[in-house]
Amino acid sequence: xxxxxxxxxxxxxxxxxxxxxxxxxxxxxxxFAVVLAGGRGSRLRQLTDWRSKPAVPFAGKFRIxxxxxxxxxxxxxxxxxxxxxxxxxxxxxxxxxxxxxxxGRLNEFIxxxxxxxxxxxxxxxxxxxxxxxxxxxxxxxxxxxVLVLSGDHVYKMDYGRMLAxxxxxxxxxxxxxxxxxxxxxxxFGVMSVDExxxxxxxxxxxxxxxxxxxxxxxxxxxxxxxxFSAAYLFDQLVRDGADPxxxxxxxxxxxxxxxxxxxxxxxxFAESCIGGEEGKPYWRDVxxxxxxxxxxxxxxxxxPELNLYDDSWPIWTHQEQLPPAKFVFDxxxxxxxxxxxxxxxxxIISGAAVRRSLLFSxxxxxxxxQVEDSVILPKVRIGRDVVIRRAILDKRCHIADGMRIGVDRxxxxxxxxxxxxxxxxxxxxxxxxxxxxxx
Numbered sequence: 001x002x003x004x005x006x007x008x009x010x011x012x013x014x015x016x017x018x019x020x021x022x023x024x025x026x027x028x029x030x031x032f033a034v035v036l037a038g039g040r041g042s043r044l045r046q047l048t049d050w051r052s053k054p055a056v057p058f059a060g061k062f063r064i065x066x067x068x069x070x071x072x073x074x075x076x077x078x079x080x081x082x083x084x085x086x087x088x089x090x091x092x093x094x095x096x097x098x099x100x101x102x103x104g105r106l107n108e109f110i111x112x113x114x115x116x117x118x119x120x121x122x123x124x125x126x127x128x129x130x131x132x133x134x135x136x137x138x139x140x141x142x143x144x145x146v147l148v149l150s151g152d153h154v155y156k157m158d159y160g161r162m163l164a165x166x167x168x169x170x171x172x173x174x175x176x177x178x179x180x181x182x183x184x185x186x187x188f189g190v191m192s193v194d195e196x197x198x199x200x201x202x203x204x205x206x207x208x209x210x211x212x213x214x215x216x217x218x219x220x221x222x223x224x225x226x227x228f229s230a231a232y233l234f235d236q237l238v239r240d241g242a243d244p245x246x247x248x249x250x251x252x253x254x255x256x257x258x259x260x261x262x263x264x265x266x267x268x269f270a271e272s273c274i275g276g277e278e279g280k281p282y283w284r285d286v287x288x289x290x291x292x293x294x295x296x297x298x299x300x301x302x303x304p305e306l307n308l309y310d311d312s313w314p315i316w317t318h319q320e321q322l323p324p325a326k327f328v329f330d331x332x333x334x335x336x337x338x339x340x341x342x343x344x345x346x347x348i349i350s351g352a353a354v355r356r357s358l359l360f361s362x363x364x365x366x367x368x369x370q371v372e373d374s375v376i377l378p379k380v381r382i383g384r385d386v387v388i389r390r391a392i393l394d395k396r397c398h399i400a401d402g403m404r405i406g407v408d409r410x411x412x413x414x415x416x417x418x419x420x421x422x423x424x425x426x427x428x429x430x431x432x433x434x435x436x437x438x439x
Contacts, residue, residue: 027163028076032143032230034131035068037151038085038115038124043288045417046427047394050436052084054151055091056292057377057395059299059308060344060360063094064286065151066317069110072149074274074313075159078108079141082151083130085115098318111137126248132237143230148250150224154295154306155283156313157225161272165265166227172262173232175199175255176225178269178283185209185219187285189251191266193220199264204251223269223283226250232262275307282306293392293423296358296375300342322346322361334367344378352382366401374406394427396435 041053048056054065065082072080084091092112102108113134115124124130131138131148138146145163157176166174177191190209192201201210202222209219228236236254240246246253258264273281282305286292298304308315322345327336334351341354344361351367360378365371369386377395382388386399389406393399405412406424417425428435 025076025160025164027145027167028160030144031077031079031147031159031163031227032138032141032145033072033077033080033147033149033159034113034134034138035065035072035080035082035149035151036127036130037065037082037091038088038130039152040086041152041287044286044292045289045425046429047289047292047392047425048087049427049429050087051090052086052088053287055088055094056286057360058154058286058292059296059306060342060358062315062317063091064154065091065094066098066315067154067156068149068151069099070313070315071155071157071159072147073102073316075157077147077159078102078106079143080110081113081134081138082110083113083115083124083134085124085130088114094318098316101316113137126252127250128237128240128246128254129248131233132241132248135234135237139230139234146228146230146233148226148228148233152287153224153283153285155223155269155281156274156306156310156315157269158272158274159225159227162225162227162267165267165271166229169197169265170263171227171265172229173255173258173264174227174267175202175264176223176269176272177220177266178223178281179212179215179218180221182209182211182217182219185221187287188221189255191220191222193266197266197268199259199266202251202255202259202264204249204256220266222251222255226255227267274313275310280305288419289392289417289425290419290421290423293375293390293419297356297373300340300356300358302340320345320361325349329367360395372406390422391424391426394425396433397426397428397431398433399426399431 037054039053041048056064058064099110186205189204190206191199192210193199212218212220240254269281284295286295325343325347327349329336329351336349336351338354340356343359346362347359349365352365352369354371357371357374359376362379363376365382366384369382372389374388374391376393379395380393380397382399383401385402387404387407391406412418412424416430
């Protein structure tokens with residue numbers, strides 16, 4: 001055992017810079033990942049009226065959940081359960097079409113774990129309860145380690161390095177962490193650690209976050225990425241499930257209890273992040289309309305912090321069979337062009353100008369229109385002589401000729417949702433269009 005521990009420390013030490021090779025090993029093969037994908041994400045406003053947050057489109061061709069699932073597959077963690085609940089049809093459809101390539105003959109799979117009232121008559125009551133209600137299925141796979149992951153964050157991470165850290169520390173629970181500005185930390189679980197990275201305090205969404213020692217303007221927060229020793233997790237879920245006073249949530253209940261009574265260690269995201277501009281770790285909780293717009297704008301920068309062009313760590317998704325993007329007309333005042341932007345398959349920019357924007361698949365932009373600093377989701381139709389600035393247009397919006405969006409904030413606020421930072425969210429329903437039918 002001592003030789004194995006020493007070997008782990010040697011390998012782990014060689015990858016602490018985040019530049020080492022991928023850690024696909026017996027550790028990842030012995031792991032099972034549970035991806036929590038049942039949340040509504042109400043702060044995304046109307047973007048989640050018809051889909052769960054993990055199913056929201058992102059970065060031109062992906063869904064948000066694709067980043068967590070790609071991290072699993074690329075890390076060698078290929079036994080995965082996805083817990084779904086809120087308006088999950090869009091998510092389930094995406095997973096069935098885009099994530100069926102794992103080979104069950106090699107014991108690789110993605111299982112859907114919808115809320116089924118497995119224990120009693122309750123739906124998932126919290127993040128811990130979502131795992132507890134699927135305990136039988138998870139335990140049948142006999143994992144040594146269980147990763148519990150959020151399906152609604154955007155980042156690239158080698159979970160194998162975190163597993164190695166967990167084993168080397170002889171931890172019961174390891175929590176991935178990163179530093180954020182202290183004024184933003186109230187939205188997360190905030191940790192304090194000692195010299196060995198052992199967690200000494202954990203507070204879920206505190207009003208006054210504790211700063212990092214020596215850094216009064218920074219706080220250490222949880223990323224919602226956990227590694228548990230499987231036997232320990234099973235015991236704790238049973239204990240928590242029997243507690244009538246628990247809210248059955250990892251951040252509010254299980255982690256604070258573990259910090260008080262067991263071995264909990266922090267794992268610095270910088271040690272296992274993949275890529276990033278100049279090695280800077282990239283992780284985003286795209287939980288608000290402003291954060292979602294900003295993260296999509298991050299992707300189209302000349303040198304983006306989130307590198308989607310990395311062949312060694314691909315982001316997998318459903319690949320639609322679409323024709324290439326097309327730009328037509330080259331007349332003064334009617335020139336089809338896109339500058340500092342990203343366009344996807346089956347887009348046609350017909351005598352219009354697109355600047356600093358991201359267009360998803362099958363978008364049409366007609367003559368003399370201008371699209372600037374905007375995120376345009378799939379199958380949007382933008383008519384002639386339209387001006388769109390700092391906006392998000394949801395799937396299947398049809399913008400009539402001559403409309404102005406993002407030009408007059410007061411006028412926009414009467415029709416659409418305008419954020420504190422001045423981003424205008426437009427959905428088909430706001431335009432009086434029926435993109436969804438009930439009954």
